[in-house]
Structures are given as C-alpha cells and as structure tokens.
Amino acid sequence: MTERDLPHPTTGQLRLGDVLGALADPARLRLVELYADDAEHSCSEVPEELRGLHKSTVSHHQKTLRELGVVRVRIAGRNRYLMLRRGDLDERFPGLLDAVLANADEVARKT
Amino acid sequence: MTERDLPHPTTGQLRLGDVLGALADPARLRLVELYADDAEHSCSEVPEELRGLHKSTVSHHQKTLRELGVVRVRIAGRNRYLMLRRGDLDERFPGLLDAVLANADEVARKT
Numbered sequence: 001m002t003e004r005d006l007p008h009p010t011t012g013q014l015r016l017g018d019v020l021g022a023l024a025d026p027a028r029l030r031l032v033e034l035y036a037d038d039a040e041h042s043c044s045e046v047p048e049e050l051r052g053l054h055k056s057t058v059s060h061h062q063k064t065l066r067e068l069g070v071v072r073v074r075i076a077g078r079n080r081y082l083m084l085r086r087g088d089l090d091e092r093f094p095g096l097l098d099a100v101l102a103n104a105d106e107v108a109r110k111t
Numbered sequence: 112m113t114e115r116d117l118p119h120p121t122t123g124q125l126r127l128g129d130v131l132g133a134l135a136d137p138a139r140l141r142l143v144e145l146y147a148d149d150a151e152h153s154c155s156e157v158p159e160e161l162r163g164l165h166k167s168t169v170s171h172h173q174k175t176l177r178e179l180g181v182v183r184v185r186i187a188g189r190n191r192y193l194m195l196r197r198g199d200l201d202e203r204f205p206g207l208l209d210a211v212l213a214n215a216d217e218v219a220r221k222t
Contacts, residue, residue: 016214020135026128099210103127 006066006073011088014069019093022068023100027053028061033104035071035084043073043080117177117184122199125180130204133179134211138164139172144215146182146195154184154191 023029027050034047046058062082065071070089074081089097134140138161145158157169173193176182181200185192200208 016211017135017137017140020131020211024128024131024135029128093210093214095206095210096214099204099206100127100131103204103207 006075008066008072009069011069011092014088014092016093016096018068019070019089019096022065022070025061025064027057028065028070029100029104031058031061031065031082032070032084033101035082036086036101038084038086040074040081040083043082117186119177119183120180122180122203125199125203127204127207129179130181130200130207133176133181136172136175138168139176139181140211140215142169142172142176142193143181143195144212146193147197147212149195149197151185151192151194154193 023032030047030049034045035041043059043062046053050058062071062073062080065082066073070085071082072085074083086097134143141158141160145156146152154170154173157164161169173182173184173191176193177184181196182193183196185194197208
C-alpha cells in the first residue's frame with residue numbers, strides 16, 4: 001500500500017470560523033500563499049520566511065490547515081503532499097479565500 | 112468630563128492576522144454582524160444568539176474587537192458605544208470585511 005488516507009472535513013463540514021482561524025496565523029497564511037498556485041507541494045517545501053521554524057512547528061501548522069479544511073494532504077510512500085482546497089472553499093465561502101489572499105499580498109508588499 | 116478615550120490601533124497598525132482572528136470567533140462575528148449596519152450600538156445591546164453568554168464574556172469579546180481594530184468604542188458617561196470600523200478596514204484590507212460578512216450570512220441561512 002503506497003497511499004493512506006488522513007481525515008479531512010467534507011465541504012459541507014467547513015466552518016467559517018475554522019477557516020478564518022486557520023488563516024489568522026501568519027505562518028499558516030504564508031503556507032497558504034505558497035499553495036495558492038493550486039499545485040501539490042511536498043510537506044518539506046517551506047517558504048523562505050518560515051525556514052527558521054522548527055520542522056515540527058511547520059508540520060503542526062500543516063496538520064491544522066488540513067483539519068480545518070484549508071488543504072488536502074495526500075500521503076504517498078514516505079512523502080506527504082499538500083494542496084489548497086480552493087474549489088471546496090470557493091464553493092462554501094464564495095470570495096473569501098480570494099479576499100484574504102489579495103490582502104496577504106498587499107500586506108507583504110507594504111512591509 | 113463625559114468622555115474618555117480607549118486605545119485603538121490606527122488604520123496603518125491593523126494586521127490581517129489580527130482581523131481574521133477577531134472574526135474567527137463565532138460570538139465576535141455575530142457581534143460584528145450586529146454592528147454591520149454602521150450605527151453606534153450600546154455595549155449592552157447583544158444579539159439574541161449571544162444572550163446566554165455572561166456579560167463579562169460579551170465585554171471581553173467587545174474589548175478584543177476594539178484591540179484588534181475591528182470596532183471603535185466611545186465612552187459617554189456610564190455608557191460605551193461600539194461602531195464597526197468599516198472605512199478603516201476597507202481601506203486597509205479591501206474586500207475582506209464584505210467577503211466575511213457575506214459568508215456569515217450564508218452560514219446563518221444554511222443552519
């Protein structure tokens with residue numbers, strides 16, 4: 001068996017407060033910005049700004065993003081691959097993710 | 112003296128993570144929905160869904176909303192009046208508040 005399943009909330013189970021809470025943490029938001037290209041990213045891929053974080057801290061943020069419904073995690077062999085659940089989020093909370101990402105960019109440009 | 116000033120972050124001091132965190136709590140989001148008419152509301156005015164909360168819990172949420180820059184609080188005599196900082200939020204994070212409020216409505220309608 002090369003693939004196991006991790007639990008993910010269904011689209012209908014996504015809660016606005018959970019998603020806002022997931023995105024409220026600057027490190028998690030930076031990860032979501034990385035995943036905003038809608039490609040799968042290895043769990044070991046970390047944005048430059050987060051390279052000072054301990055690996056277990058990054059893992060914990062990635063787990064939180066999965067549990068709160070922001071990313072889908074696929075396990076393949078020894079690797080984990082993360083992908084933004086853009087379609088599910090857009091279906092459940094239209095316009096929300098775009099508004100957050102647009103302002104995340106804005107904040108980054110200003111600082 | 113009938114009015115004292117409470118500390119508020121300036122528009123430039125508003126942080127995306129803070130605002131998302133402020134709105135991530137369902138009780139605070141419900142308060143923000145109450146304030147979304149852009150009128151001043153007495154601190155004692157509480158949406159029906161929050162009437163089971165202890166008064167000190169509501170006060171704490173109102174204080175958090177002020178400290179994180181979501182509402183402006185005016186003290187007049189023995190009363191406090193809260194107002195959504197819509198203009199400041201829209202200036203700093205265009206589209207964000209509208210996207211959150213639109214989905215707060217959506218969630219309320221669905222449940």
